[in-house]
Amino acid sequence: MAEIELKNLTIDFAGFKAVDNVNLTVRNGEFVVYLGPSGCGKTTTLRCIAGLVKATSGDVLFDGRRVNDMSASERNIAMVFQFVSLYPHLKIRENIVFPLKARGVPRAEIARKLDWVVGIFGLAADLDRYPASLPPGARQKVALARAVIREPAVLLLDEPLSAIDEQFREEMRWELGHLQRELDVTTIYVTHDQREAMSLADRIVLMSDGRIVQVGEPDRIFFEPENVFAGQFIGSPSMNLIDLVPVDGGLRLGDSGVTLTPARNRIPQWAVTSRRKLKLGVRPLNVHLVEPGVPIASSLAVDDVFSVGRDRFFNFSIGGNAYQGVDKRPNRTTPAEAVHFVPEGLLFFDAETGRRVTGDAA
Known part of the structure; x- marks a missing residue:
């Protein structure tokens, strides 16, 4: 050796x-x-x-x-x-x-x-x-x-x-x-x-x-x-990377009209108050389909649900851009028109440098 x-x-x-x-x-x-x-x-x-x-x-x-x-x-x-x-x-x-x-x-x-x-x-x-x-x-x-x-x-x-x-x-x-x-x-x-x-x-x-x-x-x-390169190169399907727009009390997902807030979606407060332009990085395994009316869910358009082997995925759109998540519902016969972002899986990247940003760095 x-x-x-x-x-x-x-x-x-x-x-x-x-x-x-x-x-x-x-x-x-x-x-x-x-x-x-x-x-x-x-x-x-x-x-x-x-x-x-x-x-x-x-x-x-x-x-x-x-x-x-x-x-x-x-x-x-x-x-x-x-x-x-x-x-x-x-x-x-x-x-x-x-x-x-x-x-x-x-x-x-x-x-x-x-x-x-x-x-x-x-x-x-x-x-x-x-x-x-x-x-x-x-x-x-x-x-x-x-x-x-x-x-x-x-x-x-x-x-x-x-x-x-x-x-x-x-x-x-x-x-x-x-x-x-x-x-x-x-x-x-x-x-x-x-x-x-x-x-x-x-x-x-x-x-x-x-x-x-x-x-x-x-x-x-x-x-x-x-950074963004590492997030998107590693993983199949690739990490979702979504523009964030600061609004009162939270961060809006692009032009979707859906806002993530610290209280409802458990996003960190520093991300809301940060002066940086941020992108949200979240892997498909941390984006789930849930039934309408679930409090933690976000009303995003679900375009398609499909299976690859044992895994079941879905596509959703924000501002004309397609993203992916994993359908983990035990009962898949009910409607699924809402999307849940797992708080522990949310990452934030500087929109200009591509570097990951944490509370300490912010």
């Missing part, structure tokens, strides 16, 4: 800052997931940690040792890419032990390590097969086994599941998390898929435009996003 530290890391490509002054510490044995849209700098950061891309400025440290000038082979890392690159003419056992043979490791040691990784990855029945005969998920497991058989200090994974069909991806996602815990190796994983990030990560590093937006445990980023 190794602790990885990035200090003021900047990577510039002909005037374009792909990575802009990034600072981060990845602890020993931690599973950190870099998450963000395409082009945000997450893969470039990973490749710099691997030694495949040179930093323009700043430092990469392994266990406190600066490794900027060390080659990838000197850093004791293993990397698995999006597309599996196994040798098609070699059997699975030969693919797995290839890095050890290339280094001249003694046969007895190769046999010991092969037994070790085969047991971890459950590949004993496939050792004498060729890669083409395995399903995509199994081929990716072989690539992972080949990567870890050298017992690297750091395991780097660049979207390793994105090329696998969805039916295999769910299984591999669970297995990958289990394997990382068993291997206890410091792991950095790059993805644009928030489901992978939320299910695998000890911590998520959310990136946008070459910079770190937020670092934290999955639940914290989901429930306490630091």
Whole structure:
């Protein structure tokens, strides 16, 4: 294992800052997931940690040792890419032990390590097969086994599941998390898929435009996003973001005519008296359908109610903009023309900066 530290890391490509002054510490044995849209700098950061891309400025440290000038082979890392690159003419056992043979490791040691990784990855029945005969998920497991058989200090994974069909991806996602815990190796994983990030990560590093937006445990980023980007990028369906208009005694939801008040809707008093222009952020799971006449409800137009698997959602409109909520009513045959915002799920964002605002900040 190794602790990885990035200090003021900047990577510039002909005037374009792909990575802009990034600072981060990845602890020993931690599973950190870099998450963000395409082009945000997450893969470039990973490749710099691997030694495949040179930093323009700043430092990469392994266990406190600066490794900027060390080659990838000197850093004791293993990397698995999006597309599996196994040798098609070699059997699975030969693919797995290839890095050890290339280094001249003694046969007895190769046999010991092969037994070790085969047991971890459950590949004993496939050792004498060729890669083409395995399903995509199994081929990716072989690539992972080949990567870890050298017992690297750091395991780097660049979207390793994105090329696998969805039916295999769910299984591999669970297995990958289990394997990382068993291997206890410091792991950095790059993805644009928030489901992978939320299910695998000890911590998520959310990136946008070459910079770190937020670092934290999955639940914290989901429930306490630091800005509008984090709130809307994480979560499916995305967080509702609604303009707030100050009026006497409360905050009106856009031009809906519906006003949230401290007494009825338990919104904080500071939000009502704040001089900032605010937006309300509320996740669909905190917006419920209720029957007309419920005191805490707001009379908003419900456009549609629909099911996705076991979940039942609804759409509602404010000023021509569509938003979503979750229908949790036990009796769904009664009319549902009112919407309830769960007070504990209400977040407030500065309309100009996009930063989340709390009572202390206000």
